[in-house]
Amino acid sequence: MGVDKFTKLLDDDRSIMAPAFITPVSSGTTTPTTTTASKLTEAGIKHSSHNSNGETGDLAPLDASLMTRALTKSPKAVPEFDGPEAKAQKTMTDHMVTVSWTVEHGWAAPELKPYGPLSIMPSASVLHYATECFEGLKLYRGYDGRLRLFRCSRNCARMCRSASRIALPDFDPKELEKLIIALCAQDGPRWLPKDQAGCFLYIRPTMIGTDSALGVQRPREALLYVILSCFPDMSKSLASPAPPAMQGQANGAAKASPGLRLIASSEDTIRAWPGGFGYAKVGANYGPSLVAQGEAKAKGFDQVLWLFGSDDYVTEAGASNFFVVVREKTSGKLQLITAPLEERMILEGVTRASVLDLARERLSKSEDGAEALEVSEKRFTMKEMIEAHDEGRLLEAFAAGTAFFIAPVSIIHFRGKDIELPMGDDNGVYARRIKQWLSNIMYGKQEHEWGVVVEEKTQ
């Protein structure tokens, strides 16, 4: 039912080759290539058209090589990193990329142009039927002075799956990746100055149904766009280490930080269900969670811990994936547990996948004084969590996602009872190690195929 590519694309991270004009760190290439429009044309890959409305034919595919470029004549002042503008999350960079689509013609030429309002008809599909999906990733300024994306191809592939689920058009995810890179190459140099290693911008690819027909039907017109936002560094307010650049500052803040405070969802509010769309990054998963999220904030918690079913199976923490480190009752072995993907109720997070990959690669054997971890994607219930906590077997809990990165959890409030997890140097060992590894890749302290260098456009 519109999700037929789910399984196929689930592990396609490696299969999507980086386009010619981006340079993975692991390749060892040090000669910068340029990302001019002409370069995009050379790199453009022609492919067969995709049309989710079941129609085939000579529809234009999404093609980054056709991108036009019109630069702003009045660049904005770049605000300080993690300052008030970032916290307000209303400041976007100077440009955006937009691409329109119609069922009759397919994808138009992408446009890189000054950031500004969209003109949308009051009857547009997106405003009534939530025909919308998005992605969230970051552009990092590394310690080697270079700009990097982190496993960007995964976000682009997931955007395709989300679009399919919400009746929006298909496209080649590699072309979206090129558009993201083109925008980052344009605005990254000025908005993430080279001497401010450890800074980042938040990238928001979005697709909306712009069809002005009021009928409840697949949109016959859509708009894909990419914007870049100043975004707060949520790591700083939490107990585990911030990106390397921020460490001095973060360690200062860490002492006062209470860790992430979660409140379990009430029995009458669920986030997702089997046969629904919890796995897709569609607006319909977010709006309906905001009332519960607002109530959690009003009670002094940071996020809702979303439970499902009569067993109170733990699924997600706010808009992040959720992990625990537990000592297994019978075997006595340490397990890193997170909810499974099979039921399609939880988001297939890029950070989630990276935590699992690194844990399997680097933590499955005892090393450096740390005990080995078994990695398990399985259902984990509140009853099991409480029992593990009461028996001293619950060692860590953390949220993982692009916005919060790796955020250790200090309290889980569940129907009148608090599960407390001590925050401190002796605790959260595994979350801290994984976070540091990921941070090293994002900010170029470790060369790794997940860190994709963006060659900067010279103005």
Add this chain to the structure above:
Amino acid sequence: MGVDKFTKLLDDDRSIMAPAFITPVSSGTTTPTTTTASKLTEAGIKHSSHNSNGETGDLAPLDASLMTRALTKSPKAVPEFDGPEAKAQKTMTDHMVTVSWTVEHGWAAPELKPYGPLSIMPSASVLHYATECFEGLKLYRGYDGRLRLFRCSRNCARMCRSASRIALPDFDPKELEKLIIALCAQDGPRWLPKDQAGCFLYIRPTMIGTDSALGVQRPREALLYVILSCFPDMSKSLASPAPPAMQGQANGAAKASPGLRLIASSEDTIRAWPGGFGYAKVGANYGPSLVAQGEAKAKGFDQVLWLFGSDDYVTEAGASNFFVVVREKTSGKLQLITAPLEERMILEGVTRASVLDLARERLSKSEDGAEALEVSEKRFTMKEMIEAHDEGRLLEAFAAGTAFFIAPVSIIHFRGKDIELPMGDDNGVYARRIKQWLSNIMYGKQEHEWGVVVEEKTQ
């Protein structure tokens, strides 16, 4: 969890008095009153501010009496009723009403102004998190030459409940009703000519979160608006009678009509879930249904019959409520059955409520040769439906909603098997009677408190 007013408002239809400048048919008033801005001011009711963000204070309430009016200088040509423009559902009337809201100031003065595109920031909440809700109702041109709404206060009250569920601001539903009436009074006279009794426009009140902050949070800015659309007469393509004006035409079409063809949802696609938001008219219920709807169309069906749970409990048909007339196995009595509201999985339809009200009032006793009907709001499963059909006890099935009105069902396809319901003069007796009664009220053939006359604005 944001739905605390659900029970309170569930039956408040009668409690919302019509504002002074609208005249219910049942009142017997025949002197038209005017709906000028000055009249709106007189009718304006000051009330305490509503703020779903939990903040109280001197926030401006929604106040229809403050409405400004700027008329178009280039009125559009009015297309023929039920013509190609109506079928495309892209033609709106000349004007719209918009009202902006901020968490700091509350509701601004409503504006009646020329219909046109909205300027929305690419980062706006509605485009990412589906912070949107809407209503659907119609403006009818009656046989007495007057314009009428049908139980409009119910739509306005439901809009409040939907807004609460999706974290949008609260308002006095009576004020929304006044804005709807003001727009209908402005555009109704020209778009529904007096000599074309039996015509209608579709009314779409909408609210969207316009906050440009990218954070996953309650929108701090919103826009409420009302638009009027040319809309196809879906009754004409179905077997039961159209509104009185169309009867000659509709009866002609009826012979060829196959009735509504439904295909049961597959096990892996579920529309709503207990603890979700199936009861609310929010975008998040519609976008995720479009893939299944498109697949149903491709297979030659009109709508999806949405099932729930391991028992295949029948919930809704497309975006309409679903009814059956069944002879009860043991008692032998006739029952009119529709899904219950308690679990909050189905939309509390205005047409649904009206069918139930009329059936209880007019069909509970044997009369005019028709057998008495018991009315039952309860779970009804596919197994029960198949058994009733096989035993000759399934007499009728129909969908009920604003768009499709009362639409008899001819086929239900369920996992490789067809349940066929004969279409013809001898069948669908109850659906036809109820439809005729409702039509009589909507088009002013019967004076009834549900039909609310809109006094027309003289240009």
